[in-house]
Amino acid sequence: MTSVPPLLRLDGIVKSFPGVRALRGVSFDVRPGEVHALLGENGAGKSTLIKVMSGVHRPDEGRVEVDGRPVDFGSPQEAQAAGIAAIYQELLLFPELSVAENVFMGHAPRLSWGGIDWDQTRARTAEILQSLDIHDLDPDTPVGALSVGNRQRVEIAKALSMNARVLIMDEPTAALTEADVERLFGIVRRLRERGVGIIYISHRLVEIFDLADRVTVLRDGEYVGTHEVRDVTEPQLISMMVGRTIDQLYPHRTANPGKVVLEAKSVAYPGTVEEASLTLRAGEIVGLAGLVGSGRSELAQILFGVTPASAGQILVDGQPVTIRSPADAKRLGIAYVPEDRGTQGLIRPMRIRHNVSLAVLKELARFFFIDRGREQELARRDIERFKIRASSMDQVVGKLSGGNQQKVVLAKWLATRPRILILDEPTRGIDVGAKAEIHKIMSELAAQGMAVLMISSELPEVLGMSDRVLVMREGRIVAGFDRAEATQERIAAAMMRSAQQERAA
Amino acid sequence: MASAVAAPGHQDRYAGLKRHEVILLFVLIAAVAVLAFRSEQFLTTGNLLNQGRLLVEVGLMALPMTFIIITGGIDLSVGSIMGLCAILLGVFWQKLGLPLGAAIALALVVGALAGFVNGWFITRVGVPPLIMTLATLALYRGLAEGISQARSVRGYPDWFFGLGQGELWGVPTQLWLLLFFFVISAIVLTYTTFGRSLYAIGNNEVAARFSGIPVDGIKIAIYTMSGLMAGLAAWVFVSRVSTTRSDMGTGLELDVITAVVLGGTSIFGGTGTILGTALGVVLIQLLKNGLALSGVKGDGTIVVIGVILILSILVSDLLRRQRGAEH
C-alpha cells in the first residue's frame, strides 16, 4: 500500500492567524482509494489544514503537492480544477435553488450559444445521484426543503460533479442521525472503491474505526503522528489527541428528581408537533431521542416560545403559563441551546464577549447601561470554564473553530442561570475531552436542581446522560423509558416503529 | 496554544469601527482645503455657521436612520413625514385655531404615529422595510398635498422663528438641538442594551430573537423615533424658512441615507456609528455649499456627492477585506 503514490501531499505546513499559530509544521498525505481520518481537539487546526488543501488559505510555509507536482492554490476554484473538493463544517448550499442547480452551480453544462443546458444539468445530476445509490432525491426539489442528511448528499454530488479525486469532509456526521450516518458511510465506501481519496474529520472515534484506513492526529497545531487504524486503539488515539487519558466517558451520578417544574400537555404546532406531552422534574436529565424530522427541535422551540403552541397547555411550577416569545420563556427561567449554532445560536460577526452576554444584557445593565466590567468578567469566566480556545475575549466568534463556537453557545445560555435547560444537540462538533467536561457540567447542574431536557441524535450520549429517555416520532412522544429499561435497541425500535401501540410517556 | 485571555487590546477594539471615521475625517479636511482654495467666502465663520444651520434637518433624521440601517432596515418615508408634519403644523394652527405650541406638539405626535405605522407593518405584517416605506413615502406626501390644497401657510408670530433663525451663544439655535440629540444617540448606541441589541439584530436577527431580545418592539421603537425626528425636523424647517408648503422635504430621504452610508454604516446592517453619521452629514453639506460657491451647478454637485459616496464605500470595503484576510 505504501508504494501507491499519494494524490495529495502536504509537507511542513505553517499557517498563522493574528494571535494564533494554527498550524506549526504539519505533514499529511492521502492516497487513492483510502479514507484518511484527521483527528484532534477543538481548535487543533483540522479545519485550517483542509482549508489549506482546498485553496481557501495559503500556507505561510510548506509545500502542497498534487500527483507529486508542487501546486500553489490561490482560490478554491483552482483546487477544484486540480480535483480537490471539500465539504465544510458549515454547509454552503443555496436554499432557494434546486438540487440540480446547487450541484452544478458555477459549472453547469452549456448550450452552444452559452445558455445553461437545463435538461443536461438535471440529467447529469440524476446520474450522479444514481451512481451514489441515492434514489429518493429529486433534482428539482429546492435544497431549503431538504433534511441535513440530504443536503449533505447534495454537497457530495456537487463535489463529484467536478470530478473530484480528493474529497474532504469536515465533520460530516455532526448533524446526522444514525440512519443517515449509515447511508453516508455507504457512499464513502463506494467512493473509496472508485479510487477517490477521502479525508475525513470527526470527533466520533467509533466512526474512525469503522471507516478509516489511516489516521493523523494533530494537537495544538502540531503534527503528532500518522497510523494505520488497525494498529491503534481508542485510548491510544485519545491520549495522542489530548495528551492524557480520559477514564470515564459519562459521569456517574444518582438522580434525585424533585418536584415537577415543567409540564407540557398536548402541545401542538401545525405540521410539526401533534399533541406532545411531557413532564420535567427538578434535578433530572431527560433525553429526547428521535429521528430527524420527528419534531424534537420543534417541540423545544414551542416550549421556548420561538413558535408558540397553537394548542395545548404549558405549566411551569404547576401554574399555567403563556409563552409567546423567547423573552417570555427566559423570564420563566427557561433556556434553550439551539441546534443550529450558526443561524440561531450565535452572532458570528460579533465578539465572544458580546455573544456570551447577549442573553443576559438586562441583568448586566444598570439603567440600560451595559456594565462592561461585569461583561468582561463573565466572558473571562466562561472562557476558562469551557476552555474556549481563543486569542482573546475580543475575538470574533465566526473565527473560532467549530467546537469552540459551540462552547460559546453553551456559555451564553448557562449565563442566564436557568431553572429549566433545554439542550438541542449540545455537544455537536465538540471533541472527546471537552465533551466529557460538558457532560460533567450538565451533571453538576442537575445535581444543583436544574431540570434538563436534552435532545441528541447520538444514542450513546442519550443513554449515558439521561435519567429518563423519551422518544419522539411523527410529532408525538411515543415512548418513555427509565434509565434501567433504556437500551439502544429499545430506543431505536421506538424511533422507527410505524404503528402506535406504545404507552405514552 | 492554551486559552489565553488577553486584556482587551485597545487598538484591536476600536480599529474596526474607527478606521472609516478616520478616513472620512481626512476626506473632510481635504474637501475643506480644496473648497477654501476655490472660494474665499467658503472658509469664513459666518458661512460655516450658516451651513451648520442648514444641515440640522438632515442631521436630525440621520440619527434614527443610523439605528434603522444598523438593524438592516431602511426608512424612505422621512422626507414625506417631514412634509406632512410641516403642513399639519400650519393647518392645526391656522385652520383649526389651536395655540401654536399645541399645534407643534400635535405635529410631532403625528410624525411619531407615521413612523409607528411603518414599524407596525414591518414587524407585524412582515412587509419589507423598503417596500413599506416606499409606499408611505407616496402616501404621506399625498396626504400632505391633499391637506394643503396647494396653499402655503405663513404669518407665524415672531417667537416661532427663534428656533430656526435665532442664535444661542453665537451659534444657530437649532444646532444646539442637533448636538443634544447627537450626544444622546451616540450614548444610546454605544453604551446601552438597546444599542447593543440594534447591532445584534443587524448581524443576525434570528439569533437575536432566540436570545430573548424583543426584536419587534425594538424595530417599532426605531421607526417611531424616525417619524418623531422627521416631525422635529419639520418644526425646525418651518421656523427657518417662515412658511409651510406641502412639498417640503421632497427628496430629503436621499440626503439622509447618503449621509448615513457615507458615514460608514453598512447598508446590509450590523455596523455603523453616530460619529460617522455626523461626519457624513457635515461632509455632504459642506460639499454642496462649497461647490455652489465655486460655481458648480446643482447637477454637478449631485455627481460629486455620488462619486464620493462610491469611493468611500470602496475604500472601507477594501479595508474590511484586508482586515478579514489578516484575521
Ligand SMILES: Nc1ncnc2c1ncn2[C@@H]1O[C@H](COP(=O)(O)OP(=O)(O)OP(=O)(O)O)[C@@H](O)[C@H]1O
Ligand atoms: N480565520 C481565522 N482567523 C483567526 N483565527 C482563526 C481563523 N480560522 C481558525 N482560526 C484559529 O485557528 C485555530 C484552529 O482552528 P480550526 O478551525 O482549524 O480548528 P479545528 O481543529 O477544526 O477545531 P474544531 O474541532 O473545533 O472544528 C483556532 O484557534 C481558531 O480560533
Ligand SMILES: [Mg+2]
Ligand atoms: Mg473544525
